[in-house]
Every structure is written in C-alpha cells, then in structure tokens.
C-alpha cells in the first residue's frame with residue numbers, strides 16, 4: 124500500500140475445495156502482482172471459492188472485482204458496505220461537488236485550502252477499485268459461515284465504516300478484525316460527506332462495548348500490523364484515547380469559541396496539510412459531533428462556519 128501504512132494483510136481462510144481471501148488490497152500493480160505470484164507459487168492449482176471483504180475502503184475491496192472475475196466466484200459483504208461501495212464507485216463526477224466544499228468551509232478551511240482541494244479533483248475511489256460485480260452475497264451480524272471444517276461467525280461493528288464485518292472462529296479462538304480493531308494505530312473515525320450530521324464516534328464507542336463481550340483470549344488478525352492477543356486491553360485503550368481527545372477539546376473551549384480546524388493541534392501530533400487535511404477534518408468533526416450529542420458543546424453557524432462553545 125502507498126502511504127504511511129505501507130501494507131494491508133489479506134487473510135486466506137481454508138475452504139473445502141480451495142481458499143477464501145478476506146480483503147484484497149488496492150487496485151494497484153504492486154497488489155495484483157503479489158496475488159499473481161502467490162497464485163503461481165504457494166497456491167498453484169488452488170481455487171478461490173469466494174471473496175470476503177470486511178468493509179468498503181479501497182485497500183480492502185480494491186481487487187475484489189478482479190478476484191471474482193478471475194475465479195468466477197461471488198463477493199460476500201454486509202449490505203451497508205456493499206451499497207456504499209457501489210454508490211461511491213458509480214459516482215461519475217470528476218469535479219469536487221459543491222456540498223463537499225461547503226462542508227469543509229463549515230469546518231473552517233480557508234480559501235487557499237479549498238482551492239487546493241478542488242484542484243485535486245474527485246473520484247479517487249474509482250482509480251484504486253476494480254469494477255465491482257453487479258451483485259453480491261449478504262453477510263449479516265450473527266451469521267455463521269461454514270468454510271471447510273471451520274465455522275466463522277460474523278460480528279458487525281461501525282464507526283470506521285457503516286457496517287464493518289469481523290469474522291470470529293470461536294472453536295479455534297481466532298478473529299479477523301479488519302480495521303475495527305488495530306494493534307498500534309487507531310482507526311480513522313470520520314464524518315463523511317454522505318452523512319454530514321452522523322455521529323460515527325458514538326457508533327465506534329457502541330462497537331467497542333459490543334466487542335468487549337467477545338472472549339479476551341482470541342488471536343486478533345488485523346488488516347494492518349501484526350496479529351496480537353489482548354483484545355480487551357486494546358479496546359479499552361482505544362476507548363480512552365478518544366475520551367482523552369473529547370476532554371482536550373472541551374478543556375480548550377474556555378471563553379473563546381473554536382472551529383473544527385482549530386482543534387487539530389489537540390487531536391493530532393503531526394502537522395496537518397495536503398490530503399491529510401480532509402482526513403483530519405472528518406475525524407475532528409466526529410469528535411465535535413459526539414461532544415454535541417453528549418450535550419458538552421453547542422454549535423452556532425456564522426457565515427456558513429461552525430463555531431463551538433462549551434455548553
């Protein structure tokens with residue numbers, strides 16, 4: 124993968140007549156070359172029986188359509204992830220929509236930053252995602268999948284993406300966690316254009332409580348980083364990290380009101396610029412929305428810009 128992550132883990136599950144890739148990598152040459160080498164090497168003569176994607180982000184579904192075509196198999200996803208992926212990939216726009224400019228302006232972006240963003244265009248998703256199949260097989264929370272000798276249970280989380288599927292093998296004590304639980308970095312929890320008033324951080328907290336009901340001794344196989352033990356400690360530390368950020372914003376709101384962009388130094392320990400600005404804005408806005416839902420801040424809109432004050 125390009126960028127600071129550098130890689131994604133695709134997990135291969137054993138099935139009766141072959142194997143099942145879970146998450147695929149982006150539609151970039153590096154990723155498809157890796158797959159081709161594996162298909163000609165370790166998996167020579169083996170057949171994929173289906174493709175499973177934990178969620179819609181391009182590093183997870185980028186080559187799903189390609190794998191489905193290559194092996195003539197079906198794509199399995201939750202409905203929320205599937206529909207969102209199809210919606211984004213069907214958007215033919217190449218220019219940044221006005222609604223997105225409005226949203227970024229409301230978070231406090233200045234004209235230079237807005238011009239920068241509009242100059243870089245729209246439709247990046249389609250560039251790194253192979254054409255999706257026309258139909259899919261639905262995964263639902265609580266579903267049991269029989270793959271070969273193994274049972275995998277679907278556990279849905281939310282906040283990083285709409286309906287993220289984790290796969291839990293209770294008998295063997297293994298969980299494929301996608302981006303819902305990562306060992307070192309904290310997953311991006313962002314407000315996105317399709318639902319600008321959503322409360323993804325609220326959904327993220329709810330999902331942490333739900334995942335805390337899973338056994339603590341599962342081997343967690345994440346999409347980024349190494350497999351690890353210690354699910355509960357990791358979930359609690361992720362929960363605390365977000366609560367610390369919420370507290371930091373509230374504490375900084377003394378008598379002066381604040382815009383979303385004014386909170387970056389409280390939330391991130393790096394300079395925010397370029398493409399990172401969009402991610403940082405979405406993540407910061409998620410924290411302000413959560414504080415607003417909790418009744419800890421109030422928002423006024425002045426000249427199209429959100430200003431937050433302590434409630």
Ligand SMILES: [Zn+2]
Nearest residue numbers: 178180283302
């Ligand atoms: Zn993701």
